[in-house]
Amino acid sequence: MDGDLTRARLLEAAGQLFAQRGYAGASNKAICAAAETDLAAINYHFGGREGLYRTVLLKDYDQLVNIAVLDEIRARNCSAEEKLAATIALLVDRAKELRGWHGRVFAREILAPSPHTADLLAEAVPPRFRHLNGILAEITGLPPGDPALLRCQTSILAPCLMMLVLDRETPSPFQALLEQPAEDLKNHLTRFALAGLRELSHSTEWALHHAGNLQHPKAGRGHRRYGRHWPRHRPAPGRTRRERSRRWPNLPRRRSSLDPFHPRRLEPDA
Numbered sequence: 001m002d003g004d005l006t007r008a009r010l011l012e013a014a015g016q017l018f019a020q021r022g023y024a025g026a027s028n029k030a031i032c033a034a035a036e037t038d039l040a041a042i043n044y045h046f047g048g049r050e051g052l053y054r055t056v057l058l059k060d061y062d063q064l065v066n067i068a069v070l071d072e073i074r075a076r077n078c079s080a081e082e083k084l085a086a087t088i089a090l091l092v093d094r095a096k097e098l099r100g101w102h103g104r105v106f107a108r109e110i111l112a113p114s115p116h117t118a119d120l121l122a123e124a125v126p127p128r129f130r131h132l133n134g135i136l137a138e139i140t141g142l143p144p145g146d147p148a149l150l151r152c153q154t155s156i157l158a159p160c161l162m163m164l165v166l167d168r169e170t171p172s173p174f175q176a177l178l179e180q181p182a183e184d185l186k187n188h189l190t191r192f193a194l195a196g197l198r199e200l201s202h203s204t205e206w207a208l209h210h211a212g213n214l215q216h217p218k219a220g221r222g223h224r225r226y227g228r229h230w231p232r233h234r235p236a237p238g239r240t241r242r243e244r245s246r247r248w249p250n251l252p253r254r255r256s257s258l259d260p261f262h263p264r265r266l267e268p269d270a
Contacts, residue, residue, distance in 0.1 A: 007045045009035040015056050019101035023053055023114055054119055060105040061124050064094050064164055070131040080138035085190045087132060088160065092185050095163035096178065107165030129153065139194075140201045148200065156193045 013034035017026035028049055032039050046052040073086045094103075109117055136152050137144045163185075166174055177185070 003045070006035070006037055006041055010037060010041060010045060010052065011056060011059065014052050015060065015101045015105060018053060018056055019104035019108065022108055022112075023116070050116070054116055057105055057109060057116055057119075058124055060102060063102050064098075064106060065091070065128050067127050067131075070128060074131055074134065080135050081194060083135050084132075084139065084156075084193065085186070087135065088156070088189050088193065089186045091157075091160035092163070092182055092189065095160065095166075096182050098164070103164055110161070110165055132156070136197065139197045142200075152197060152200070155196065156189075159189055 010031065014026065014031045017031055017034065020026070028039055028042055031052070032041065035041070042049060042052055046055055069090060070087070073083055073090070076083060076086070132153050133144055133149055136142075136149050136156075137146075140149070140152070142149055162174070163178060166172070166178065
């Protein structure tokens with residue numbers, strides 16, 4: 001029990017000092033003094049200074065975006081649009097609730113990447129991205145590996161990430177964003193994201209349709225003879241005015257003045 005308490009004190013003290021001074025500025029001696037432990041405790045519980053910082057960084061990131069909560073959202077029996085709204089609401093709530101050093105260690109790592117960023121990207125980030133990637137693929141109809149989904153994730157996560165890494169203590173124009181009601185932020189970001197995703201979905205359907213891979217859902221049943229891949233708004237072969245005149249030559253048709261057999265062309269020259 002004493003070991004768990006010492007480990008928790010070290011994590012709390014290291015988190016505060018890493019957030020204030022960064023990885024290079026927070027010494028082991030200062031961390032142990034704040035945690036009221038000896039220097040050997042860092043090596044005993046974390047295997048060294050790098051292990052301590054890595055644990056603090058991963059804990060901070062998990063505090064911001066908890067994978068268990070994301071899995072619960074993904075398993076809900078609701079539409080993909082509702083799951084996206086719940087994910088955005090989770091990120092906005094985390095940004096509004098951040099206190100103390102939580103979030104600031106992660107913010108430092110994003111703004112000034114260190115060698116430990118690779119561990120974060122390799123271990124903690126991919127499961128979160130797969131969660132959002134699956135929701136976006138369901139909304140847009142794109143395959144999960146499509147590069148456009150990565151651009152969509154960037155567009156959706158960038159505003160939330162900015163609120164997460166925003167320094168609460170330094171005055172800036174963006175601090176007014178955090179003072180706005182949480183529901184207004186959630187509704188705005190959700191509507192903004194869904195509008196872009198629906199436009200992308202619509203454009204993708206039409207692009208695939210014109211490439212011959214997919215029929216647009218608004219094209220109807222198509223032509224009765226040429227099937228679903230012939231849209232109603234496009235005349236079928238043999239149904240144009242010229243084709244009708246070839247099939248039924250006795251039908252009257254308009255004659256152009258450029259026709260060599262037009263009466264005006266047959267008049268003798270004066």
